[in-house]
Amino acid sequence: MMMVHPVKFLLSAAKRPLTRCCSAFVSRIRSLNRLKEDDDVCAEALQHAQIFLFHRLSPLLQSSERGTFRAVPLMYSDIRAILERLGSDEAKLKESVLIGCSEQNQVQFCLDVGELDQVALEEALDGTFVDLKKGFFVLRRSEAPLLAKAQALLRWHLTTGFCSATGRPTCPNQAGSQRVGSGGGTIYYPQMSPVVIVLVSDGKRCLLGRQPSFPPGMYSALAGFCELGESLEETVSREVAEEVGLEVHNISYSSSQHWPFPRSSLMLGCHALVSPAHSQVNVDHTELEDARWFTFHEITSALQVKGLWSRGHAPPLWLPPKHAIANRLITEWAELQRCSQKAD
Numbered sequence: 001m002m003m004v005h006p007v008k009f010l011l012s013a014a015k016r017p018l019t020r021c022c023s024a025f026v027s028r029i030r031s032l033n034r035l036k037e038d039d040d041v042c043a044e045a046l047q048h049a050q051i052f053l054f055h056r057l058s059p060l061l062q063s064s065e066r067g068t069f070r071a072v073p074l075m076y077s078d079i080r081a082i083l084e085r086l087g088s089d090e091a092k093l094k095e096s097v098l099i100g101c102s103e104q105n106q107v108q109f110c111l112d113v114g115e116l117d118q119v120a121l122e123e124a125l126d127g128t129f130v131d132l133k134k135g136f137f138v139l140r141r142s143e144a145p146l147l148a149k150a151q152a153l154l155r156w157h158l159t160t161g162f163c164s165a166t167g168r169p170t171c172p173n174q175a176g177s178q179r180v181g182s183g184g185g186t187i188y189y190p191q192m193s194p195v196v197i198v199l200v201s202d203g204k205r206c207l208l209g210r211q212p213s214f215p216p217g218m219y220s221a222l223a224g225f226c227e228l229g230e231s232l233e234e235t236v237s238r239e240v241a242e243e244v245g246l247e248v249h250n251i252s253y254s255s256s257q258h259w260p261f262p263r264s265s266l267m268l269g270c271h272a273l274v275s276p277a278h279s280q281v282n283v284d285h286t287e288l289e290d291a292r293w294f295t296f297h298e299i300t301s302a303l304q305v306k307g308l309w310s311r312g313h314a315p316p317l318w319l320p321p322k323h324a325i326a327n328r329l330i331t332e333w334a335e336l337q338r339c340s341q342k343a344d
């Protein structure tokens, strides 16, 4: 098959000629949008794309040195050959779902081949299908979000096969960015749940909680799903009141993250304060096993812990890994404390 250079392909996919004022980022975004809108252009892009394979929602990974994993993107023609060898055919590739475009303008898709034999696939592909819960934290931080997005989209397609109004099948567009009820009915878009995650501070200490399901010694920022009708600030206030019985003020937004566990959430990271005079924690044990205030010293020591837990030595406090927004919030808080201590 003649290979079209991905950059050339992507540029030709843009609807309007690209002007000089378009940055590479803007061009990429507009071209991706065009792929979602135009099935023919998207089908053409698929033939030159990188495709990330999944087997029953587990991504294909290769283990690399030092216990990390690498994602293994394949080209269309490679997958077609393997599908044919294993008794499937090229039509299967049409189920691929668009997930993005690399900085090198390489269009990226994902495909679940869960109906094929896993062992035969792994042998043919020189990789292993790894549960994302295990692979996520040992993938490079540039790859983990892409595979999490891919898994979320593939799961959504697996569970949105029928229209909830008519019970009739739904059909995806070529990019897999939407599904339409048969007869052109309701359009379904991928769903996610907004979740707030908040690092509460009393000015000197920060408050962390643990759920019974956390690994031993692990504490994290407080989190909770947004309810319909709530603002971000209302969810923060309600969750903190529910889980630890405190009233917060000075809520500020920090940053956000797509989180794949247990289903797709949009984690909205915030900081908030409580008055030191009203910082007595009253834990709701139906939600949390424990919640405690931690000093700057305890937090900075915990931020330095690297991989000890995985070697079987549980440290006194173990924080969520760098892939998690909780770690970012805690690091930001520690940085702020360090600056204010220097200023005193």
Ligand SMILES: NC(=O)C1=CN([C@@H]2O[C@H](COP(=O)(O)OP(=O)(O)OC[C@H]3O[C@@H](n4cnc5c(N)ncnc54)[C@H](O)[C@@H]3O)[C@@H](O)[C@H]2O)C=CC1
Pocket (backbone or CB within 6 Å): 193, 195, 197, 220, 221, 222, 223, 224, 225, 257, 259, 261, 262, 263, 265, 267, 287, 320, 324, 325, 326, 327
């Ligand atoms: N990326 C990160 O750094 C962190 C992420 N998280 C994530 O935040 C999420 C929420 O934290 P929790 O304390 O468990 O939430 P939570 O405090 O709201 O409690 C969970 C309960 O909320 C109910 N619920 C309401 N709406 C729901 C929905 N749309 N989906 C599922 N359950 C819903 C269920 O009864 C569930 O058992 C978790 O999925 C967890 O994985 C939590 C801490 C750190």
Ligand SMILES: [Mg+2]
Pocket (backbone or CB within 6 Å): 222, 223, 224, 243, 287
């Ligand atoms: Mg919670």
